[in-house]
Every structure is written in structure tokens, then in C-alpha cells.
Amino acid sequence: MHLRLFELARDHLEDTGQYKVVSGIISPVGDGYKKKGLIEASHRLEMARLATENSDWITLGSWESMQPDWVETVEVIRHHHEKLLEKQQNCDETDTVKLTKKRRIENRYEASSHQKRRDGPQVMLLCGADVLESFGVPNLWKQDDIDEIVGRYGLVCITRSGNDPHKFIHKSDVLWKHRRNIHLVHEWVTNDISATHMRRALRRGQSVRYLLPDAVVSYIQQNNLYSAESEQKNADVVLAPLQRYLEASSS
Amino acid sequence: MANRRVPLVLLACGSFNPITNQHMRLFELARDHMHSTGQYQVVGGIVSPVSDSYGKQGLVLAKHRIAMAKLALQSSNWVTVDEWESQQPDWTETVVTMRYHYGRILKEYEGRAGKHMNSNGDTTTLAGPQLKLLCGADFLDTFKIPGLWQDEHVEEAVGRFGLVSVSRGGLQPEQTVHESDMLSRHQRNIFLVREWMRNETSATEVRRALRRGQSVKYLIPDSVIEYIHQHKLYTEDSERRNKGTALRPLTKQAQEPVSSLDD
Numbered sequence: 297m298h299l300r301l302f303e304l305a306r307d308h309l310e311d312t313g314q315y316k317v318v319s320g321i322i323s324p325v326g327d328g329y330k331k332k333g334l335i336e337a338s339h340r341l342e343m344a345r346l347a348t349e350n351s352d353w354i355t356l357g358s359w360e361s362m363q364p365d366w367v368e369t370v371e372v373i374r375h376h377h378e379k380l381l382e383k384q385q386n387c388d389e390t391d392t393v394k395l396t397k398k399r400r401i402e403n404r405y406e407a408s409s410h411q412k413r414r415d416g417p418q419v420m421l422l423c424g425a426d427v428l429e430s431f432g433v434p435n436l437w438k439q440d441d442i443d444e445i446v447g448r449y450g451l452v453c454i455t456r457s458g459n460d461p462h463k464f465i466h467k468s469d470v471l472w473k474h475r476r477n478i479h480l481v482h483e484w485v486t487n488d489i490s491a492t493h494m495r496r497a498l499r500r501g502q503s504v505r506y507l508l509p510d511a512v513v514s515y516i517q518q519n520n521l522y523s524a525e526s527e528q529k530n531a532d533v534v535l536a537p538l539q540r541y542l543e544a545s546s547s
Numbered sequence: 548m549a550n551r552r553v554p555l556v557l558l559a560c561g562s563f564n565p566i567t568n569q570h571m572r573l574f575e576l577a578r579d580h581m582h583s584t585g586q587y588q589v590v591g592g593i594v595s596p597v598s599d600s601y602g603k604q605g606l607v608l609a610k611h612r613i614a615m616a617k618l619a620l621q622s623s624n625w626v627t628v629d630e631w632e633s634q635q636p637d638w639t640e641t642v643v644t645m646r647y648h649y650g651r652i653l654k655e656y657e658g659r660a661g662k663h664m665n666s667n668g669d670t671t672t673l674a675g676p677q678l679k680l681l682c683g684a685d686f687l688d689t690f691k692i693p694g695l696w697q698d699e700h701v702e703e704a705v706g707r708f709g710l711v712s713v714s715r716g717g718l719q720p721e722q723t724v725h726e727s728d729m730l731s732r733h734q735r736n737i738f739l740v741r742e743w744m745r746n747e748t749s750a751t752e753v754r755r756a757l758r759r760g761q762s763v764k765y766l767i768p769d770s771v772i773e774y775i776h777q778h779k780l781y782t783e784d785s786e787r788r789n790k791g792t793a794l795r796p797l798t799k800q801a802q803e804p805v806s807s808l809d810d
Contacts, residue, residue: 299764299765300764300765300766303762303764303765304762306762307761307762350769351764484752485748485749485752485766486745486746486747487745487746487747487748488744488745488746489744489746490744493743493744502579503575503576503578503579505572505575506568506569506571506572506575507568507572507744510622
């Protein structure tokens with residue numbers, strides 16, 4: 297369902313009349329992130345590649361996952377933005393592009409005329425409401441990073457009934473300051489299909505067909521990917537961002 | 548042990564206008580559940596689109612609904628599309644469709660296993676094949692709608708055949724069963740499957756998105772999206788089809804009208 301978020305975001309942004317979404321990038325996090333149950337990047341990359349095979353605009357970005365250490369999201373956005381600008385110069389096209397990234401997913405599209413970078417492509421971070429709310433979790437994000445992500449790049453946030461993103465933005469000074477850079481997209485048809493759910497079904501031997509692309513289902517089976525053991529990976533390890541910022545704040 | 552399991556075929560009746568990934572999920576969820584009871588071996592699934600005479604608003608032609616269902620199920624090795632119901636000139640009661648398929652399956656099974664049949668197709672402990680109706684939980688509520696079902700039909704569908712009902716978030720099928728004497732009586736023939744992931748994809752939402760030009764990718768298979776575009780299927784015009792028409796079950800099963808003067 298990660299890919300569904302891209303479709304919703306694109307429809308919404310193009311509907312504003314201000315943007316032309318030219319591409320989307322899925323950027324899986326590196327193994328250094330240390331999340332519980334996180335299997336090797338090589339497998340996650342391959343699955344993402346298989347899943348995006350049928351899309352003519354969503355692509356796979358492997359840069360983040362290939363970094364030895366966990367990389368801050370804002371760096372990933374910078375990387376893709378620069379790459380985009382380079383490509384732009386080479387192509388000498390006049391169109392503007394915008395890009396979005398969600399922890400492991402990112403997305404880029406084009407702005408027609410608006411905001412500061414009026415003649416350059418833009419990048420925005422695509423995320424669910426959970427990411428927006430994670431900005432409030434202590435030590436998970438650096439305040440400067442939030443400021444740069446939202447202020448310089450922008451967010452596209454998919455929300456559903458039950459979320460109250462407006463209130464969340466209202467309560468955060470930094471989000472409120474950049475509220476014009478936050479595009480909220482309401483998902484009317486709730487699709488509560490999370491990767492956690494998926495892994496649970498897989499290790500219990502239940503069918504995940506039609507929730508994941510067939511090619512991904514076969515890949516998982518062939519490689520025996522999600523088991524009770526794989527779920528124990530990183531079980532007692534502190535998430536990389538928490539580790540990094542906690543150390544920084546206590547030293 | 549495993550070979551003493553009852554062979555089971557799941558039948559899903561509905562509009563399939565169009566078929567969605569969620570429809571196909573119901574089959575997967577139901578099969579997992581029935582296997583986990585330890586009593587059944589699901590040997591097949593049947594998608595049976597309703598005929599054009601059903602009279603539901605926005606219902607596109609059966610030939611298109613059949614073609615889309617076939618495309619969607621091309622990659623399934625156990626669920627197939629059956630055209631019998633859609634080809635009947637008039638709308639067919641669900642229980643009649645069930646009888647037809649059960650007869651067909653039984654014949655096939657007898658042919659293969661040689662004759663060692665039990666009494667009369669009743670649900671016995673002998674491992675004859677069974678047919679159960681697969682439905683969403685909202686379906687249980689349709690039993691309550693006056694004039695939509697005949698009591699004997701509900702009795703036969705639930706008592707003789709059985710139901711596998713997959714509930715989406717929010718609905719309380721247990722309560723529906725509890726509140727109906729008839730359903731409670733046949734409780735052991737009603738299998739309630741919980742879908743823990745909330746998935747509100749419905750054909751209605753898919754049609755809505757399509758006529759508004761929004762993306763339905765990942766909600767229905769790519770091959771079905773292509774077919775819809777090729778045949779320009781779901782538009783504002785198509786949604787107006789049958790508008791104001793009474794559902795065929797309501798008119799077909801209505802008792803003799805008590806001479807209504809004004810209409």
C-alpha cells in the first residue's frame with residue numbers, strides 16, 4: 297500500500313493546478329537504522345524494485361540504503377534534490393520538479409510556478425500522518441532537520457479519518473510556520489494495510505495475496521524472508537536516530 | 548487426518564462492478580480461515596457475477612463484468628469465474644445459483660470418486676463436497692431487508708449449505724447473527740472470519756474514483772484498469788443506469804400487490 301500513497305499524492309497535487317508530478321522515488325532505509333524485524337536492504341531493495349516494475353512514474357532510489365550508517369532523512373532529500381538539479385541542467389529542460397521522500401519512500405514532482413524555487417524542480421517528502429506526528433517524538437528528529445524538510449522542501453501527508461493533522465500542525469510552532477508547505481491529502485477509502493500486518497500474516501503462514509504484488513509474494517517465499525526469527529532482528533537494539541541524538545544530547 | 552477433511556467450494560455472488568482486489572482478498576481470508584478449522588479443504592472458489600436484469604444502479608453489462616473478473620483471476624490457481632448466473636435471462640435467486648453449482652460439483656465429484664454418496668446432499672459427516680456462500684459481513688444484514696429474501700431461501704442457503712462471512716472493520720456480524728432467530732439456529736453453519744486490516748475498498752468507491760478521473764491503481768488489477776479504459780466503462784452516464792429502477796429481487800418476489808391505486 298506504500299505505492300497507493302503515491303497515487304493519492306499525485307492526484308491531489310496535480311489537482312491543485314500548481315504542480316506536475318514527474319516522478320516518485322521509494323528510498324528504503326539502510327540496515328543501520330536498526331529497526332526491529334528489519335531484514336537486509338538487498339532484499340528490501342529487490343522487493344521494492346519488483347513492486348515498482350508496473351509503475352511508469354515511481355522508481356527505486358537505492359542511495360540511502362547503500363550508506364553504511366543510517367542517514368538523516370533531510371540528507372536523503374538533499375541528495376535526491378541535487379541529483380535532480382544535475383539531471384535538469386543536463387537536459388536543459390525548463391520544467392520544474394519537486395520531490396518527496398518518506399523515511400524510505402520518496403517522491404518527486406514538478407512545480408509549475410510557485411514558491412521560492414520557481415524555476416527549479418522541487419522535492420517533497422511523502423508520508424503518512426504517523427510521520428508528521430513522529431516530529432513530536434523527543435530525540436527522533438533534529439529540530440533543524442524538521443525546519444529544513446518542511447521549510448525548504450515540503451511535505452505531502454496522507455491522512456485518514458481519526459487523524460487530526462490540522463491540530464498537530466497547530467500545536468507545533470515549526471510546522472505552523474511552514475504550514476503552506478504541508479499538503480494534506482485525505483484518504484477517504486481507508487486501507488489499513490501496514491507492513492507490520494503483512495509480516496505478521498507471513499510468519500503465521502497466512503495469505504498476503506492481493507495485498508502485495510504477486511512478484512513480491514513469490515520473492516518472499518523463495519527467500520524465506522519473514523519468519524519468527526527475522527522478526528527478532530534488532531529486538532534489543534536502540535533505533536539509530538535515537539541512539540545518535542541521545543548521545544549528542546548527553547555529551 | 549488431512550484426507551478426512553471435507554472438500555469445500557466457496558461461491559461468491561454479487562455485482563462485481565468491477566471486481567476489486569478486496570473481492571479476491573475475501574477468498575484468501577476465507578480459505579485460510581476454513582483451513583484453520585481443521586475440518587475443511589478448500590478445493591475451489593467461484594465468482595458468479597449477477598445478471599444484467601438485477602437492476603442495480605450503475606451496473607455495467609455482464610459481458611464486461613465477466614471479462615474483468617476473468618482478467619483479475621487469471622493469476623489465481625483456485626478461484627474461477629462462472630457465467631451461468633449472469634447468462635440467465637432473469638435475475639436468479641442466490642439459492643438457485645447455489646443449487647446449480649452444488650449439483651454440478653457433486654456430479655463432478657461422483658464422477659471422479661465413483662459412487663459412494665450419502666443420503667441426499669445433506670451436510671453429513673461423510674466427506675462429500677460442500678458448497679458455502681462466501682460473503683462480506685454487510686451481506687448478513689441484507690437478510691433483514693424486507694422483500695429481498697424469501698425465508699425458505701435464507702433457511703436453505705444457511706441451513707443446507709452454509710455461509711462464510713468475512714467482516715470488515717466496524718461491523719458486528721456476531722450481533723447480526725444473535726439478533727436473528729433463524730441465523731442463530733444455524734450458527735454452526737455460519738463461519739465468521741475477522742479481517743484485522745481495515746480495508747474499505749469497495750466497487751462503489753472504485754467507480755466513484757474512476758468517474759472523477761482519479762487513480763485506482765493498486766485497488767484493482769492493472770489488467771482490469773486497462774480494460775476499463777479501453778471500453779470507457781465507468782462514467783457519469785454509466786452510473787445513471789438503472790437509476791430509479793427497483794431491484795429485481797424486490798419486484799420478482801413481491802407478493803401479489805394489494806391493489807395500490809395511486810401509482
